[in-house]
Amino acid sequence: MSAAGSIRIIAIVGGSAAFLIGASIFLAAIGRPPLATLSQMVLYAFGDSYSLSESLVKATPILLCALAVILPARLGLITVGGEGQLYFGALTGTAVVIALPAAPMVVLLPAMLLAGAIGGGAWSGIAGLLRARCNVNETISTLLMNYVAVLLVNYVIYGAWKDPASLGWPATMMFPPAAIVPSVFGTRAHVGLIVGIAAAVVLHISVTHTRWGIALRVLAGNRKVAAMAGFSFVKQTLLVMALGGALAGFAGICETSAIQGRLQAGISVGYGLTGFLVAWLSGQNFLRAIPIAILIGGLIAAGDALQLYSKIPSASATIMQGLLFVAALGASGLAGRGTARHG
Amino acid sequence: MAQPLVMMSSIRKQFGPVLANDDVSVTVNAGEVLALLGENGAGKSTLMKILYGFYAADAGTIRISGQPVSFSSPREAMAAGIGMVFQQFSLIPALSVLENLLAALPDAPWLQPRGSTKVRAALRWLTRLAPEIDPNRAVRTLSVGERQLVELAKVLNLDARVVILDEPTSVLTPAETERLYGFIKTLTSEGKAVVLITHKLADIAACADHIVVMRGGKIVDEAPARDRTPGSLVEAMVGRGVAGSLPPPSSPPTDVPLLQVRGLSADIQGRKIRDVSFELAPGEILGIAGVSGNGQFTLAESLAGLVPALAGDVVLDGVSIASRVEDGAISGDVAYVPERPLDNAVVADLDLALNLALRDVRQLDFFPDRKAAFRRAHELISRYDIRPPQPTLAASALSGGNLQKLVIARELSGRVRLVIACYPTMGLDVLATQAVYREMFRQATEDACVVWISEELDDLLSYAHRIAVIHAGEIMGITRREAADRRTLGRWMAGHAMIEAA
Structure with a gap:
């Protein structure tokens, strides 16, 4: 087996073991039977069609935000702006709904989704432009723009777009049925999931089998040689940042429309950051991000269910999510190091 | 005759399908320049990187002053007095010459007051080797030849008894090359051993005492330098007669500039x-x-x-x-x-x-x-x-x-x-x-x-x-x-x- 393959297996086995031990210690410490609670979580995540659909609902924005990190990473860029792009996409998508509330579905729905994607792409594209033209570090700029986007959304839902009928609750009006993203398989899971998986597959094929993928690899490997071959770092930076941002923006408007039904605070519970972690866990691989996103979505959904039925504080799901990330990243790091040493 | 400084016996190293070193044995004596001659990919650098602890040999033994040793890292090799100057240098371009030299010392100080003993220790070889290089210049402003001298000074600072030079003259100007030859002679006269990895016959003529010719991972010839002519060395190196030098290209047909x-x-x-x-x-x-x-x-x-x-x-x-x-x-x-x-x-x-x-x-x-x-x-x-x-x-x-x-x-x-x-x-x-x-x-x-x-x-x-x-x-x-x-x-x-x- 290849070295990379064995590293991956060691990382998966070791990471899972470390996570199970860590989670058991944590559960025991808060006075819960570890094994029973953990198996209950698996049931709450994937045990029946309702749990599964809830997990997929959570997985959708995480997957899209992960793709928004992986694509720039293929060019050697590290962005942490999924959250901001998601919020800004939600904002621009909602703007279309506010402007054309009575438009028929064939017009409103595509226009809203497109506006969300364009908004997210533009938000991310600003950071891309700063990076490509002025050499501003994209990690810092995307991080800071997260705060701006979230506060912009707050600004409109507390101000101009606040629905008078909501009795002071900071939110826009409910979206008309023509602006609701259709669900799939008769569950709460929506079209965003299909788009996310399709995007992952298309992007994977693009970066591994096309001339564009070669351009990204050459640019990531040696900018000087890339310039000789005629690949423009400026153009590709803008492209990957805008495309990535568009996916996150699309996630934002889907969340707003399909899950919340209107723009309000807290449309994302850290999906952008979770997506970033999923991207790293996947080793910046589009296809591997799909199952990982679903797994993490399951963990979050199970956490919600535990809080509801077993009266375990919801923060414990977040704590376990953190344990999972630390265990997985730590194990893959250690496995990589150990193999490099003896290889 | 005295105990040889380094003895490598039956060294074998395989990279995937490529056998880089096949049962190679060499001896390095103090006060002597050993020239490792061979084409690109003959296994010269691999052999010396094994001695330097950079690679582990698949088989074979290394003895230093008669003691069997096994290095798992260059750090250990350096501690045993083996130093190597690579073709690709390991200097940090953004730092100054002095900072690079200080950083390489085993007990590099945190503070670097001017004129301290540490600074003098870091500069002692450089001032002998290339007094004209200002130690406060950033390494990135140095020419390739100057960088090599700094790299050499860095290795010598660690009290190396065996200095391995990997294709040292390929980046030097004629004058710098002459100076390096002179310096190699100084080192051997002080009892150090020098291993010169090269494919230039001029290097051999200038300073080799003993020659080992490698081809395809094996030793194909070994003799004192005075017993070999350039022609026979090239023949051993390439495994066939000396290819005639090229005819000079004919003059351009026209003067109209392109x-x-x-x-x-x-x-x-x-x-x-x-x-x-x-x-x-x-x-x-x-x-x-x-x-x-x-x-x-x-x-x-x-x-x-x-x-x-x-x-x-x-x-x-x-x-x-x-x-x-x-x-x-x-x-x-x-x-x-x-x-x-x-x-x-x-x-x-x-x-x-x-x-x-x-x-x-x-x-x-x-x-x-x-x-x-x-x-x-x-x-x-x-x-x-x-x-x-x-x-x-x-x-x-x-x-x-x-x-x-x-x-x-x-x-x-x-x-x-x-x-x-x-x-x-x-x-x-x-x-x-x-x-x-x-x-x-x-x-x-x-x-x-x-x-x-x-x-x-x-x-x-x-x-x-x-x-x-x-x-x-x-x-x-x-x-x-x-x-x-x-x-x-x-x-x-x-x-x-x-x-x-x-």
């Missing part, structure tokens, strides 16, 4: 060229001589159109090719072989097939035909003898000489109108050098202009139609080969302009 460079000025991070002008007829080879670090890199890059010209123009067959930085690739009519291929010509973590295809990568289909790319790669790899011959290997796995062959294969195998070659034979052995020259001269006979930047003055004097000398970014003079003499060129290289000579 390439016109007019008042070209450019600047890459302070490395400037000023007001460079010359014209080349189709088929003409212009050699550019000069001490490295005098603007050669900037000249090559700006001729290729990779950096914007601050003034002036480069016109190839009536079309300006200068300053193409933003609007796309290097012109399809231009073949560019830059210096330091790992930094400037290949993508280290991509495979050989892709690196060989980079020249016209933008003409590929949107879904590139991989099979065709691999076929082409196989063909080029066997034609240019790139080793190991595996198109799927990452470029970073290749030795310096083989990387150079890869770039030559990519740039010179097609038809072009202008060849810009910057130190194209650096790190190459006799056969590979001749192969590179043959490709360059073939381009010239097919009516391409050739701009050939080199430090091999003898080669320029044998093959170039005209020779220009660059100093501090300016052309000091241009002369026809027939009219050139070493003294005039030497004066130009030192910065005396043409007026005095003419």
Whole structure:
């Protein structure tokens, strides 16, 4: 087996073991039977069609935000702006709904989704432009723009777009049925999931089998040689940042429309950051991000269910999510190091 | 006879399918220069990297002063008195010379007061080796030759008893080379052992005491230096008779210029060229001589159109090719072989097939035909003898000489109108050098202009139609080969302009 393959297996086995031990210690410490609670979580995540659909609902924005990190990473860029792009996409998508509330579905729905994607792409594209033209570090700029986007959304839902009928609750009006993203398989899971998986597959094929993928690899490997071959770092930076941002923006408007039904605070519970972690866990691989996103979505959904039925504080799901990330990243790091040493 | 300082016995090392060292035994004595001679990829560097603890041998033993040792890292080897200067240096470009030297000391101090004993200790070898290098200069401003001296001082600071030099003269000017020879003699007279990895017979003639010739991972000849003639060494090295030197390329058929460079000025991070002008007829080879670090890199890059010209123009067959930085690739009519291929010509973590295809990568289909790319790669790899011959290997796995062959294969195998070659034979052995020259001269006979930047003055004097000398970014003079003499060129290289000579 290849070295990379064995590293991956060691990382998966070791990471899972470390996570199970860590989670058991944590559960025991808060006075819960570890094994029973953990198996209950698996049931709450994937045990029946309702749990599964809830997990997929959570997985959708995480997957899209992960793709928004992986694509720039293929060019050697590290962005942490999924959250901001998601919020800004939600904002621009909602703007279309506010402007054309009575438009028929064939017009409103595509226009809203497109506006969300364009908004997210533009938000991310600003950071891309700063990076490509002025050499501003994209990690810092995307991080800071997260705060701006979230506060912009707050600004409109507390101000101009606040629905008078909501009795002071900071939110826009409910979206008309023509602006609701259709669900799939008769569950709460929506079209965003299909788009996310399709995007992952298309992007994977693009970066591994096309001339564009070669351009990204050459640019990531040696900018000087890339310039000789005629690949423009400026153009590709803008492209990957805008495309990535568009996916996150699309996630934002889907969340707003399909899950919340209107723009309000807290449309994302850290999906952008979770997506970033999923991207790293996947080793910046589009296809591997799909199952990982679903797994993490399951963990979050199970956490919600535990809080509801077993009266375990919801923060414990977040704590376990953190344990999972630390265990997985730590194990893959250690496995990589150990193999490099003896290889 | 005294105990040998280093004894390596039956060393064996395999990299995948390649047997780099096959049952190799060498002995290094104190006060002696051992020359390890061989072509690129003969296994010389691998053998010494095993001694240096960089690789672990698959089989075999190493004894130092009779004691068996086993190094698992260069740190341990250094502690045992083994030091190595690599072809690719390990200096930190952003730091000053002094900081680099201090950082390499085992007990590097946190604070560095001027004139402290630590600073003196860090500088003791450098001041002997190259007193003219200001220790406060940043390493990135040094020429390749100067960097090598700093690297050597760094190794000597660690009290190395065995100093391994990997192709040390391939980057040096003639004067620097002479100085290095003298220095090697000083080291041996002080009882140190020197291992000189080389493929230059001049190095052997100048300072070797004992010679080991390697080919294909095996030792094919071993003798005291005085018992061997250059001819027999080359024969042992390449395994066949000495290939005759090339005939000089014929003169260009016409004087009508194909390439016109007019008042070209450019600047890459302070490395400037000023007001460079010359014209080349189709088929003409212009050699550019000069001490490295005098603007050669900037000249090559700006001729290729990779950096914007601050003034002036480069016109190839009536079309300006200068300053193409933003609007796309290097012109399809231009073949560019830059210096330091790992930094400037290949993508280290991509495979050989892709690196060989980079020249016209933008003409590929949107879904590139991989099979065709691999076929082409196989063909080029066997034609240019790139080793190991595996198109799927990452470029970073290749030795310096083989990387150079890869770039030559990519740039010179097609038809072009202008060849810009910057130190194209650096790190190459006799056969590979001749192969590179043959490709360059073939381009010239097919009516391409050739701009050939080199430090091999003898080669320029044998093959170039005209020779220009660059100093501090300016052309000091241009002369026809027939009219050139070493003294005039030497004066130009030192910065005396043409007026005095003419």
